[in-house]
Amino acid sequence: MVAVDDRGIPLTLDGIPQRMVSLVPSLTETLVDLGAEDRIVGLTKFCVKPDHLRRERTRIGGTKGVNLGAIMDLQPDLVLANLEENDAQDVMALEIAGIPCWVCDVRSVERAFQLLADLGHLVGCAEKGEEMALEVRASWTRGQASFSPPFQKVAYAVWRSPWMWAGSDAYIQDVLRWWGWSPWPETSRYPERTIDDVSAAGVEGVLLPSEPFPFKEMHLEEVGDLPAHLVDGEMFSWYGSRMVHVPAYFEGWDFKV
DSSP states (O other): OEEEOTTSOEEEOSSSOSSEEEOOHHHHHHHHHHTOGGGEEEEOTTOOSSTHHHHHSEEOOOSSSOOHHHHHHHOOSEEEEETTTSOHHHHHHHHHTTOOEEEEOOOSHHHHHHHHHHHHHHTTOHHHHHHHHHHHHHHHHHHHHHOOOSOSEEEEEEETTTTEEOOTTSHHHHHHHHTTOEEEOOSSSOOBOOHHHHHHTTOOEEEEESSSSOOOGGGGGGGTTSOEEEEOHHHHHOOSGGGGGHHHHHHHTOOOO
């Protein structure tokens, strides 16, 4: 089997992968939901869905600076990684060692839909992947037609001290656009901006997610006079099978995690 990842790099697999290592929490959950749980041999300490898997499989560190020796000892026939979440040097080291690596780069909702099907084909669960992709697209489209945000111009924080925000090329911003918001800032990546900058830009509301920085009630007052909501970060940043749960989350508009 020959597959091409989001870097445009082809990789040749000797049949359906039987020993997989996932370096991306959302992909780990997706592999399980596709029906490939028994073929996952390694994962990161942040792969918390499903929780039992961390106790039953080898943990190879975090998403950054993974334990390359531990991965190689597992002798995987496929490693799943993400261009942004994982270190390129780690992926390169694994590839030099002869371990096939499939690297995704999800910056848009459309790519996230297609990824479900692509991943299903990659790991021998094509029918389930196609089915999941159709289900998610249909439910997101229905939800998009009925959901109306309580405010339009929004800023989504990813860190504090310093304050950092989801930028224009982040998957998070495309999720916000899909659900009817006008996200700020128009700068790429994850720019640092003060709360004063946010206010001056005419932002109407701020979303404080549960991850990567674990925002709590006590942080709501730090955004000054701007309306702020605590949100479940997985609903905005996890592509993959977690997307199945997003429409119900928005339908309830219960933004307190």
